[in-house]
Amino acid sequence: MDIRQKSAVDAIVIGAGIAGIYALHKLRNELKLEVRGFEKGAGVGGTWFWNRYPGARSDTESYVYRYSFDPETFEGWPWTQKYASQEQMLAYLNAVVDRHGLRPSIQFDTRVTAATFDEQRGVWSVQTSDGAVVEARYLIASVGVLSKLNAPAIAGIDRFEGRQVHTGAWPHDLSLEGKKVGVIGTGSTGVQFIPAAAAVASRLTVFQRSAQYCVPAGSDQVPAEFIQDYRANFDGYWDRLRQTRIACGFAEAAIPAMSVSAEERHRVFEEHWQAGNGFRFMFGTFCDIAIDPAANEAACDFIRGKIAGIVKDPATAARLSPTQAYAKRPVCADGYYETFNRPNVALVDLKANPIVEATARGVRTADGREHELDVLVYATGFECVEGSYREMAIRGRDGALLVDHWGSRPCSYLGISVHGFPNLFMVLGPNSVFSNLAPAIETQVDWIAHLIDRSEQLGQVVIDTDSAAEQDWTGQCEQMAAYTLFPQVKSWIFGANIDGRPNRVLFFFGGLAAYRERLAEIAANGYAGYAFAPAEATILA
Numbered sequence: 001m002d003i004r005q006k007s008a009v010d011a012i013v014i015g016a017g018i019a020g021i022y023a024l025h026k027l028r029n030e031l032k033l034e035v036r037g038f039e040k041g042a043g044v045g046g047t048w049f050w051n052r053y054p055g056a057r058s059d060t061e062s063y064v065y066r067y068s069f070d071p072e073t074f075e076g077w078p079w080t081q082k083y084a085s086q087e088q089m090l091a092y093l094n095a096v097v098d099r100h101g102l103r104p105s106i107q108f109d110t111r112v113t114a115a116t117f118d119e120q121r122g123v124w125s126v127q128t129s130d131g132a133v134v135e136a137r138y139l140i141a142s143v144g145v146l147s148k149l150n151a152p153a154i155a156g157i158d159r160f161e162g163r164q165v166h167t168g169a170w171p172h173d174l175s176l177e178g179k180k181v182g183v184i185g186t187g188s189t190g191v192q193f194i195p196a197a198a199a200v201a202s203r204l205t206v207f208q209r210s211a212q213y214c215v216p217a218g219s220d221q222v223p224a225e226f227i228q229d230y231r232a233n234f235d236g237y238w239d240r241l242r243q244t245r246i247a248c249g250f251a252e253a254a255i256p257a258m259s260v261s262a263e264e265r266h267r268v269f270e271e272h273w274q275a276g277n278g279f280r281f282m283f284g285t286f287c288d289i290a291i292d293p294a295a296n297e298a299a300c301d302f303i304r305g306k307i308a309g310i311v312k313d314p315a316t317a318a319r320l321s322p323t324q325a326y327a328k329r330p331v332c333a334d335g336y337y338e339t340f341n342r343p344n345v346a347l348v349d350l351k352a353n354p355i356v357e358a359t360a361r362g363v364r365t366a367d368g369r370e371h372e373l374d375v376l377v378y379a380t381g382f383e384c385v386e387g388s389y390r391e392m393a394i395r396g397r398d399g400a401l402l403v404d405h406w407g408s409r410p411c412s413y414l415g416i417s418v419h420g421f422p423n424l425f426m427v428l429g430p431n432s433v434f435s436n437l438a439p440a441i442e443t444q445v446d447w448i449a450h451l452i453d454r455s456e457q458l459g460q461v462v463i464d465t466d467s468a469a470e471q472d473w474t475g476q477c478e479q480m481a482a483y484t485l486f487p488q489v490k491s492w493i494f495g496a497n498i499d500g501r502p503n504r505v506l507f508f509f510g511g512l513a514a515y516r517e518r519l520a521e522i523a524a525n526g527y528a529g530y531a532f533a534p535a536e537a538t539i540l541a
């Protein structure tokens, strides 16, 4: 029988991005469970299915932004560029899915709307947008940290006769060739989109709320010798990567910025500026850019100097120069600041001159000017981490709603489990590791599969996590975040990109190596914080 017709299976996987694909493979092909996948999109790929905007690409280097579990697909993969484009990422993920025969297990165009835990039977009852109800013992939520779109409310937007698009739901049929384009947002997406759009649009108006510290990406060909060495020593590369914090493949700095002379600091910054990559600039130059205010200000000063040197119009350069700490997720793009020297590009500073309303022909700013647009692009990001959970009614013990359990402080044990929601496993749930996300996802899915395997060995018991473990983990994440400069700035990594939302801690800043060590300790310590027991017997304090 087609697995997609079964109303009871061992496990359900929600989402078919990097995480969902791997979870399906792990549970179905390795643990030999019956697994049904649901994906609201029409195909696999998640982020790389949805984000088709011009310029879209990973900004983690290609050789570490993929699966380590599947050297074979990569073996024959045509690979020349340092960063994979959206098309290449999507093609790669589709190839993995087909190579492992996963497609028949996934039901596309189907959204999971609700999931309720039956305490007596230890079973999740999952409802989908097509009205079906499917039961499973294990529920894996791989719904993405950057999956629920965020867009500003613009007064009178219904009047606008042009086209509106979000970069995270880019339509297949839209070309910007020769069009008057407006873009709101200058985050990771905006800085990729802006140079690409400026090259084809007749006019590009950039509506900037916050100026951005953007370093070059250093997009380039990968040297053939490196590719050869990597293919020959695949496992060694990944083993070393898992011993690092940010897991982006570059050497992480061990020297504090202020321990060297000003000349040496400048030399190191310049070397990394030339090499490119945002994470490398933040974590490969000096070890304390994200911790020590003086080190951070030195990096800011260097980047501001670059902006002043690149952007010809001093007023534009000033508007592009951030004043706050360099403490958002670091971004990179080639030719970002240079784009503002083009005659067809204009910059609007929304803090000084906000959009007040939409008109039939465009948008009007507070200075009274109407900006004529054929297309208005929202590069305004996502309701991150918790956003996709807010779109599903997930009910655990006593009918408690997950989002109520979280309130304004999303908590978890290890970013994976939540007290009172047994056998629910999140991939990249609140307080997962802040790093290159591909190896973080593999780490979590391996752990989830390990727990499920153990439950199966113990006689298909229910796995719950205790409240103390959840609170302890969440508290540790908060303490670690407070040690860094990240909470000083409002950004998506603290959920504060959404208007009116305060900062809340959503990531573990201890790094991938420490996170993996913690998992190993927990396993060695009798799975501390977890209980494995028959359904009615697992109710934990």
Ligand code: FAD
Binding pocket: 014, 015, 016, 017, 018, 019, 020, 038, 039, 040, 041, 045, 046, 047, 048, 049, 051, 056, 057, 058, 059, 060, 065, 110, 111, 112, 113, 142, 143, 144, 145, 146, 147, 189, 388, 391, 392, 427, 428, 435, 436, 437, 438, 441
């Ligand atoms: P996603 O890829 O977001 O997949 C989640 C899937 O779940 C989606 O397909 C969604 O449709 C589906 N879904 C959600 N809710 C439901 C529901 N209720 N029912 C059914 N299906 C549902 N990270 C890096 O580490 N390096 C990078 O260079 C990088 N670049 C990025 C560039 C962009 C433009 C964006 C947006 C993100 C980038 N990221 C990057 C983060 C990226 O999201 C992760 O690296 C990774 O792709 C996440 O995979 P995932 O499977 O966890 O989630």
Ligand code: NA7
Binding pocket: 146, 151, 152, 153, 184, 185, 186, 187, 188, 189, 190, 208, 209, 210, 329, 350, 379, 380, 381, 382, 490, 491, 492, 497, 499
């Ligand atoms: P980000 O990084 O959240 O950036 C969104 C941008 O949109 C950022 O410049 C925001 O300004 C701006 N924004 C958000 N809401 C508004 C409103 N209401 N008005 C004006 N401007 C707004 O999202 P991205 O898609 O760029 O990147 C997300 C992740 O995807 C990224 O880190 C990578 O992992 C890939 P702000 O800075 O908040 O003032």
